[in-house]
Amino acid sequence: MSGTELRRLGGELVSAQDDKIIRVVAMLDKLPHRGAADALLVPLRPRLARLRPVRPLTFERLLFTPLDSLILQPADWKRDAPGIPRSALRPLADTVRQNQPQLASQIDARLAGQRADATATVIAVGDLLWPEAAKCLASAPMPANWTVASGLREQDYAALAPVIAAMLGCAISLNVLQQIHLAGLPVPLDRLEPLVSAVARAGPLALTTLLAILTEIIPDQPSLRSLTERLAGTDIDPRLRMAAEQAMDFVVDRLETTAPLPRDLVEAERDVSRLAVLFDDLESRSRERPSRLARLRRARERADAECRAAFGEALSEQVLLPAGGLASADDATVIHLEGAAHSLRRMEQAARRIGGAAHYDRALQACAEQLAPQNGDGRETRMDRARLVEILLGSEAAQSWLATLAG
Numbered sequence: 001m002s003g004t005e006l007r008r009l010g011g012e013l014v015s016a017q018d019d020k021i022i023r024v025v026a027m028l029d030k031l032p033h034r035g036a037a038d039a040l041l042v043p044l045r046p047r048l049a050r051l052r053p054v055r056p057l058t059f060e061r062l063l064f065t066p067l068d069s070l071i072l073q074p075a076d077w078k079r080d081a082p083g084i085p086r087s088a089l090r091p092l093a094d095t096v097r098q099n100q101p102q103l104a105s106q107i108d109a110r111l112a113g114q115r116a117d118a119t120a121t122v123i124a125v126g127d128l129l130w131p132e133a134a135k136c137l138a139s140a141p142m143p144a145n146w147t148v149a150s151g152l153r154e155q156d157y158a159a160l161a162p163v164i165a166a167m168l169g170c171a172i173s174l175n176v177l178q179q180i181h182l183a184g185l186p187v188p189l190d191r192l193e194p195l196v197s198a199v200a201r202a203g204p205l206a207l208t209t210l211l212a213i214l215t216e217i218i219p220d221q222p223s224l225r226s227l228t229e230r231l232a233g234t235d236i237d238p239r240l241r242m243a244a245e246q247a248m249d250f251v252v253d254r255l256e257t258t259a260p261l262p263r264d265l266v267e268a269e270r271d272v273s274r275l276a277v278l279f280d281d282l283e284s285r286s287r288e289r290p291s292r293l294a295r296l297r298r299a300r301e302r303a304d305a306e307c308r309a310a311f312g313e314a315l316s317e318q319v320l321l322p323a324g325g326l327a328s329a330d331d332a333t334v335i336h337l338e339g340a341a342h343s344l345r346r347m348e349q350a351a352r353r354i355g356g357a358a359h360y361d362r363a364l365q366a367c368a369e370q371l372a373p374q375n376g377d378g379r380e381t382r383m384d385r386a387r388l389v390e391i392l393l394g395s396e397a398a399q400s401w402l403a404t405l406a407g
Contacts, residue, residue: 013043018047049260056114056115091150170199211231249292252299261306
């Protein structure tokens, strides 16, 4: 099929059922070289962002895992700004393969049969790949097929390769910082300063890119705030000041085009929590930037609408609908239903920080009313319903709900 035909087929798949899209993606992932078939995925990417099917852990996917937040569609990529156009990934990965054939074979063997959600494998094998790939891209000449394979200019390789090399060179350190942050611990300033100093030597764009990644993975850390405020000061190199400002603008750009929340509740809850922290952090750091603050507030409104819609859909599909069959549900089904309710509760608590608190109050109250016992419900089923109300609204609300039923 021609590229045009593949793109047209991809456009038709946009409205296909979720399971069909997942099957198509799995079929493409089995191809040794997708080539032009990649065009099928272009119009599907918004759907894939929501479905998030677990993909095979390939050499290319592992290579760019530390840079995931930087990957953009070619139309959204801007020169002289952070970001990597998706079309550049394959030729850059091929460059590393061709210059490090032994390493590539070793990595392929370690990744055989692995999935992209195998966190331990990603870290263990990535720690082998990323430093060597950084050295390679820092010195490798532009591949002969660069312009054809990527659709970019020769000058773009010269600009992109050293920045990507710098990011891969600090990928292990970035992962450590993120783990510290996720554990709820403060990231010390003395861990950030050497990293920033090393990357700054690769140029302003590399520093901007690093600051953008740090803003994404360790938002609201006092040490990062202190560092960026120092860089944004008026008594330093203006290029560093510009790097700090550009990094925040890039993150705001990403927030303005936030992907739909995933269907998986655990992932959705994590995404909403991250967004809530990111909005609060960036708004507090943009008080003297009215235009950026206005963009953030508009992005927050869009995110709020997305959160409300996703919460309502999940509440209906993953709690209310299956709760209709509680009378005949087995223990595993009840446990799964309660797990979904717990995830929704945590998602709702984070979403309130983005906006729409009154909306969630109304939605949860309506949910409690719909969970009222049905004719023929036994004592155990009534308690299962009360347990769901308790998870979603709290113990006091559950007691009030039970008292209302008793009255």
